[in-house]
């Protein structure tokens with residue numbers, strides 16, 4: 001269990017983290033989500049003991065020191081590789097930093113190359129790698145010593161879909177082997193796909209944290225989208241909270257299935273007039289919007305409520 005208790009951090013006199021408290025159970029995968037400048041990287045650097053001048057306490061497995069080199073793997077946001085040497089040599093370099101040597105070092109480098117899907121590029125210089133390959137190798141370097149706690153700072157920024165898929169598979173595999181993962185990202189859908197927990201960081205504060213499904217239930221209402229020929233809002237106004245959307249209507253309701261049934265009944269006689277009827281599942285994006293009044297898109301705050309709805313339907 002990793003316990004973050006009342007952590008506050010200033011850069012000179014600028015407050016960037018304010019009374020952060022989080023409990024991260026062993027074996028969980030927690031998404032740390034927030035817009036640019038929210039303080040995600042700063043918090044992760046504190047957890048990895050890269051930043052040591054902060055107030056508060058970080059405790060790993062009830063020990064006094066956070067920095068337990070052997071159990072912690074940190075994947076930085078910036079690519080941290082030596083470009084002029086091969087993938088294999090980069091892995092060996094980081095392995096040695098973590099105390100590996102000899103046969104064990106070679107074995108791990110070979111295993112990690114397999115895990116990150118770069119075995120066939122083992123001897124190639126990193127200089128010639130694509131962005132996605134570098135990202136995968138960046139992760140591989142943090143896994144050489146088989147850490148049980150892995151901290152990843154936006155590991156999928158600017159990569160191709162194939163590398164993203166590969167990274168997701170790696171993370172799922174790490175979860176299956178019991179690793180604890182802290183995953184900072186701008187992408188809500190990544191958190192939905194990978195994590196069981198989430199913490200929202202906004203302007204240096206945790207605005208909410210918990211199980212993803214619990215938060216979605218707590219902060220959002222399901223909607224039904226309906227599009228039909230000549231449909232007037234007055235025909236729907238008893239069904240829930242209505243808003244216009246994409247030449248149709250969104251109906252916010254606690255009873256979406258009953259509402260869908262009612263709409264089907266309305267069009268029973270003439271189904272050709274009904275163009276679309278859909279249940280819109282609330283997303284994590286909607287939770288963030290409810291909590292902050294802003295939308296998280298590519299890490300940028302936007303105050304467009306309408307576009308939040310658009311995100312819900314697509």
Ligand SMILES: Nc1ncnc2c1ncn2[C@@H]1O[C@H](COP(=O)(O)OP(=O)(O)OP(=O)(O)O)[C@@H](O)[C@H]1O
Pocket residue numbers: 011016034035036037038039040041042043077299
């Ligand atoms: N070394 C530093 N010195 C001074 N200010 C800093 C330093 N590093 C970060 N900051 C500032 O601290 C705040 C939090 O930055 P941080 O990088 O932790 O946010 P973030 O949520 O990771 O953002 P991003 O998603 O853009 O990486 C920002 O306002 C940033 O400009």
